[in-house]
Amino acid sequence: MVSLKDISAVCGVSVATVSKALNGHKDIGESTKRHIKQVAEEMGYLPNSAAKALKTNRSYNIGVLFADEAHNGLKHDYFASVLDSLKKTVEAHGYDMTFINCSNERPNRTSYLNHVRYRGFDGVVIACVDFYDDEVAELINSDIPVVTIDHLFDNRIAVISDNVQGMKDLLTYIYEMGHRKVAYICGNDTSVTRNRLTSFYRTAEELHMEVPDSYVVHGSYRDIDKAEEATEQLLGLDDPPTCIIYPDDFSCFGGLNVIKKLGLKVPDDISIAGYDGIMIGSYIEPQLTTLKQNTDSIGSQAGEKIISLIEKPRTTVIEPVIISGEVCNGETVGKAVR
Amino acid sequence: MVSLKDISAVCGVSVATVSKALNGHKDIGESTKRHIKQVAEEMGYLPNSAAKALKTNRSYNIGVLFADEAHNGLKHDYFASVLDSLKKTVEAHGYDMTFINCSNERPNRTSYLNHVRYRGFDGVVIACVDFYDDEVAELINSDIPVVTIDHLFDNRIAVISDNVQGMKDLLTYIYEMGHRKVAYICGNDTSVTRNRLTSFYRTAEELHMEVPDSYVVHGSYRDIDKAEEATEQLLGLDDPPTCIIYPDDFSCFGGLNVIKKLGLKVPDDISIAGYDGIMIGSYIEPQLTTLKQNTDSIGSQAGEKIISLIEKPRTTVIEPVIISGEVCNGETVGKAVR
DNA sequence: TAAAACTACGAAAACGATTAAGTAAGCATT
């Protein structure tokens, strides 16, 4: 590997000069600068990131924390999309993206924070984890630049899908389709879920829709079995809902199964709506009505924010970024028959 | 950040001694070793990965190349699963995983190989890319330890899903269900596709099934529109097939749409089979018959292999690792009515 | 008892970069 020293030898100047020339400092003559750059190019010079990081304390590397204890993480469509967009964004800024090791089996396991320090990540993006984990808290409370996704911490930048507005839009759409008896199967208890649920209740109230307790079922995300169970329960009520909102698009498939089994048809007999906007939803028959979260925007905003936090900490405003989604009016919510 | 020097000051020994004690060298007295380790622990010492890498030329970091030009990559279920498993494996061995920057927008764009050298990755895993890309070739032909996924290069370790056996098993299963007229919509031209196609023809021959040219349609992966088109084409034939094999599970959804539109029923009127074994396939109604690729095993094998290549290059045998899949006999392939 | 061998540690160079401080030469200023 050719180093600054090699170049300096060839050019007959000191390493300092080479370094400065390559980094465009102004105290190097134009002609020398050109010559050095040319030689560096010819010799195939590449800076050594380790040396650079050691000296400058900047790694140009962003750590991402994506726990997969629950076998989620990368296999989770929503987060995979967000991650994909995040990756593109930071890469366009010249940063790389490294996963923060969260294996418990690894030798010398250290906390997330310690791992971040060890690797010298310039910043960290956290998503899809248990935000109440002590180690996550430790990371959040450290001096490392952090952006969280879909969870808000005090004094930290968060990029959040607008679940409040999203649920409001979705329920309003359903209302406008004539439904007055809408059930909601919500996901496991997270701030995302709480926001959606609150918004569900508030919107219903605004629309003067009554929501019997039996219409709100506590399920969990991407759990098709549970979705089936909940659907069965809802449709078995004396006064069943005319529309069911699921915690996510996958869960809808569970709903569809039960509905089919009961000999009912979507959307004629019962309407359903999902949440997320996964690709396959718009290709099935009938096309899924759902709230499409803007994963592209969430990922890219998270990327822009973490880089801004790293590069200009003083002028970066610390406030949540809310990304709105969009009702994707497919065919699974039909005109309500009263 | 506390460094070796700080510890050496506290312990009253030299940095060399501290380094050696912490790394378990044998030329340090037992009691000193214990003392140093304890002090290091108390002071919250963390090695500096950059300094370590600079000195040792080992980064304990694995680069992964996952191109997403085609908006695939992380959003691709199959590869996301593989990646997830790869991540777990390398992390358990104490390695981190970093994406190889493939953004064309980034400042000072360099080739993949140069980026790998710059970051000092100990090894690289390549998947889901255009294997005929010059930059990929450059990387493959370098002295960097490389493992490829689902593509075989001379003298390099590849971890490959057994598409030959997979297609054979799938077609044989379909044959055993009584089908004699089986069509195959294949994906775009890659070595994976060619293997499957060859195996399809060969297996058909072995089973004495005739495959008219019109039964083999060249489509592409995860392209639902194309799958719909191809399905329509196949079902419009004078002598239509009784079963259609799709290039992947997603494409099946396209097939299902067309079939439904034509007023046909799966599997009574027409059978279909996918390939991959994505989660949702086993939850839809009727449950998808497909060939489940063993993504866990593919990812973990790739991880084990790259680490073996890094840590014991001499004794690592350079040969492809073939991972077999499994027919997942759902309900979309029924008994053939002749 | 002198030589050889071990044991336990230290000094110093090195990895490849960055950067503050110094310096020599050339030029303008008074």
Add this chain to the structure above:
DNA sequence: AATGCTTACTTAATCGTTTTCGTAGTTTTA
């Protein structure tokens, strides 16, 4: 002509490790 200011470099320290080569002191061997 002495001074100061630029310009264009160089020197040398430094980041935090690892590792080779010493070197005292102790123990074993002949």
